[in-house]
Amino acid sequence: MAPRRLPLALTIATAALVLSGCPSPGDGEPPPEAETADTSQPEAALAPLEVGDEQIRAADGSVLVGIDDVPNTIRVDQQAEFGAADRFQEATISPDGAWLAVVTTGAAHSAGWLVRMDARQPRPAAFQYGGNITIGLWSEDSRRLVFVQEGPAGGRTLTVVDAERLGETVEEGAMPVRSPEHDELAPEERIYEALAWSNGELLFRVGGERWIFDPDSGEVWPSKQ
Numbered sequence: 001m002a003p004r005r006l007p008l009a010l011t012i013a014t015a016a017l018v019l020s021g022c023p024s025p026g027d028g029e030p031p032p033e034a035e036t037a038d039t040s041q042p043e044a045a046l047a048p049l050e051v052g053d054e055q056i057r058a059a060d061g062s063v064l065v066g067i068d069d070v071p072n073t074i075r076v077d078q079q080a081e082f083g084a085a086d087r088f089q090e091a092t093i094s095p096d097g098a099w100l101a102v103v104t105t106g107a108a109h110s111a112g113w114l115v116r117m118d119a120r121q122p123r124p125a126a127f128q129y130g131g132n133i134t135i136g137l138w139s140e141d142s143r144r145l146v147f148v149q150e151g152p153a154g155g156r157t158l159t160v161v162d163a164e165r166l167g168e169t170v171e172e173g174a175m176p177v178r179s180p181e182h183d184e185l186a187p188e189e190r191i192y193e194a195l196a197w198s199n200g201e202l203l204f205r206v207g208g209e210r211w212i213f214d215p216d217s218g219e220v221w222p223s224k225q
Contacts, residue, residue: 042096043096046097049091049092051090052088053087054087055088056100065115065120067086067087067088071122074113076170076171077171084111085111087104088104090103090135098117099163101125103133103135105132112125112133124167124168124170125170127170129151129152130151131150135147137196140197144202145161147161148194151187156193157177157190157192158194160174160177160215161174162175179206179211181207200214
């Protein structure tokens, strides 16, 4: 029987390891700093993420994004710009593995970003002045994401970000989620909770009432659930 031939790419990779003196992938050593993850993989192949102050790594140890990749300031709109990118706080991957959502913090503010995995260029998605941001629910189609914003007065609100509308400012892709009774509530009573996505619409709760938010129209109506 003729000897089995290894694929050419594997033969070259093995030879390179031998010549460089590097350990083989089976030795359990972490990959080099410069290596990045295979971004064609779905969420399950990249998670769980390792979130450090300066780097976010995939499950295999490869670097997905570094703090140096994030702009020093985040542009909220055409007039306002703030510093909020000193270190990473949180990160999640979209269900299809195409997007990385990250939260960074600065001296007093927090910022949310979306990073296209094949581009490694963070786009501004959410901002909280003097408060904190956490990552909420991805929609089923990986197009939209909820960022949860906690303000200095104790309230908690929601912002839906559309990955197809990202631009150079937060304002371009972000949609604040508000009930019709929002302005009547005291700041500390504005405790919003994202419950679920269904058919492209967000079910959320505030003040004991449940509402539906439609990102396509921006409309909100009471939920029958």
